[in-house]
Amino acid sequence: MSNEVIKPAEEKVDTENSATESTNKESTAETAAPANAEGAAAAKTPEPTTETTTPEPAAAEEQDAGGEMDFGAMLAQFEQEQVAYHAGEIVSGKVVGISDQVALVDFGYKSEGVVPIEEFTSPEGEITVGQGDEVEVMIKRIGGDGAPNLSFSDAKNRKSWDEIDQAFKDDTVVKGKITAKTKGGLKVDVQGVEAFLPGSQIDSRPIRNLDALIGEEIEAKVVKFSRKRNNIVLSRKVITDLEVNKQKAETLAKIEEGYIVDGVVKNLTDYGVFIDIGGIDGLLHVTDMSWGRLQKPDDRFKVGDTVQVKVLKLDRDKEKVSLGYKQLLPDPWSTVIELYPVESRIKGRISSVTEYGAFVELEPGVEGLVHISEMSWAKRMKHPKHFVSKGDEVEVQVLGIDPDERRISLGIKQLQANPWDTIAQRFQVGSKVQGKVRNLTDFGAFVEIEDGVDGLVHVSDISWSKKIKHPKDVLKKGQEVEAVITNMDIPGHRLSLSIKELTPSAWDTFTAEHKPGDVVKG
Known part of the structure; x- marks a missing residue:
């Protein structure tokens, strides 16, 4: 820089010396002219002698002072003409030197400024600038002894804040990279400045897994800006809303109930799956996922899956769509009558117990x-759980089918020997039996005489002499009793029993002890 300053100064001195010599020559020529040609001089108006012969005082002083005085004046003038720089100002300059510690930047000042080399070093340790590169830097300190201190990072940061501020004022889009998850949302790097993206402003639809977004490049708008508080709040939702609303309107205009559409699984819940079918999320309820029993939606679907579904219900006013997946598959109930005729025996697996x-x-x-x-x-x-468990494989017999109600009645005991089929071989009317009181009701007591065979002792058949209001007055559940079979209805699986028939009735005793004509007292 000092050589550059000196050179212009020398050129200016030479120019002024040449001008002085030229002036002196012209003065000498004008003085000699009247002596040689007096007639010509008389015809002209003579120039004032003060302008032609007398040199200017300043010029004379410059001549008397010599070359050193001329250089000092020119240097002072050069310094006066220098641009005034101030701390905090951003200037452009050229990298003129690089060392292990600093980079030298020529920004038009009388001496180069220095930038810590760390500000031009990448995270991988590589120098990101070369000699001759144009850079923008901020003046941190200038004046006094020593080179000006400059900062590339602060200039970049200032410029980023200015651009973000302008984007906020103009309501334009900024680009950034999601760097981390924080309380209530995400951190976003926008041109080296940290901004906050609230969870509610990430997307038009709820985002469950924020960790999956880390490292993603996004576009957003600045909704809050405060340089003083170092606060920038972004919204990506305001951008996605525009696109989503446009897609939603197009989708609602072209679909109808019964249409088959493609979609992407966006969210899973306990009761179903939300599927994006083009700007609008439709609900695929768990009951419409499979003709079979499906415990959890995630047993069949995963977020991001592309699926084909059928529009079951459509409400354009409320923007609600109900979807079906199993409706695109054959309905197994359409062939149950042919596959499972009544009285057929089949195997199956216990799916639930109630x-x-x-x-x-x-x-x-x-x-x-x-x-x-x-x-x-x-x-x-x-409870059936004492007999079967979920997951058990069992053989059953079809007892009845109702395809319209989607019901099939099954039986397990039908595959076992029915004790009623052979009861006549073991019991007859009048047979004395022994059993256990299984249940008591207002009208009598049920007595189990063998596994699977119960008989009813009516309250009137308990005693000849006692007037019993309720069987519990004379019998207890689980009590062992003897009775006589008084009636058998094998097709109806009914037996009538009597306890009082075990003893003669009062009439039988009286008739056995007396004959017609006997005199009795009473």
């Missing part, structure tokens, strides 16, 4: 119910 019975899956989408009363001829159970 208080009133167990459901048996015959094939995916087809289940039948084994009622608790159809599980065993002999065993008396309070």
Whole structure:
């Protein structure tokens, strides 16, 4: 820089010396002219002698001072003409030197400024600038002894803030990279400045897994800006809303109930799956995923899956769409009559157990119910779980089919020997039997005389002499009793029993002890 300053100064001195010499020569020529040609001089108006012969005082001083005085004046003038630089100002300059510690930048000042080499070093340790590169830097300190201190990072940061501020004012888009998850949202790097993207402003649809977005490049708009508070809030949703609303309008205009559409699984819940069919999320309920029993939606679908579904219901006003997946598959109930005729025996797997019975899956989408009363001829159970468990493979008999209601009645005990089929071989009317009181009702007591065979002792058949209001007055549940079979209805699986028939009635005793004509007292 010093050589550059010196050179212009020398050129200016030479120019002024040449001008002085030229002036002196012209003055000498004008003085000699009247002596040689007096007639010509008389015809002209003579120039004032002060302008032609007398040199300017300043010029004379410059001549007297010599070359050194001329250089000092020119240097002072050069310094006065220098641009005034201030700390905090951003200037452009050229990299003129690079060392292990600093980069020298010529930005038009009388001496080069220095930038810490760390500001031109990548995370991998590589120098990102070369000699001759144009850079923008911020003046951190200038004046006094020593080279000006400059900062490339601060200039870049200032410029980024200015551009983000302008984007906020103009409502234009900024680009950034998601760097980390934070409380309530995400951190975004926008041109080296950290901004906050709230979770509610990430997308038009809820985003469950924020970690999956880290490292992604996004476009967003600045919705809050405060340089003083170092606060920048972004919204990506305002951009996606425009596109989503456009897609939604197009989709709602072209679909109808019954249409088959392609979509992408966006979210999973316990009750179903939300599928994007083009700007609008339709609900695929768990009951419409499979003809069979499906416990959880994630057993069949995953986020990001592309699926084909059928539009079951459409409400354009509320922008709600119900979708179906199983409706695109053959309905297994359309062939159940042919596959499972009544009285046929088939194998299946227990899919669930309830208080009133167990459901048996015959094939995916087809289940039948084994009622608790159809599980065993002999065993008396309070709950089917004491007889079967979920996952058990069982053989059943088809008792009835209702395809319209999608119901199949099944039985397990029908595959076992029915004690009622051979009861006549073991018991007859008048036979004395022994059994256990199984149940007490207002009208009598049920007595189990063998596994699977109960008889009813009516309250009137308990005693000849006692007037019994309720069987519990004389009998207890679980009590062992003897009785006589008074009637058998084998097709109806009914036996009538009597306890009082074990003893003669008062009439039988009286008639046995007396004859017509006997005198009695009473």
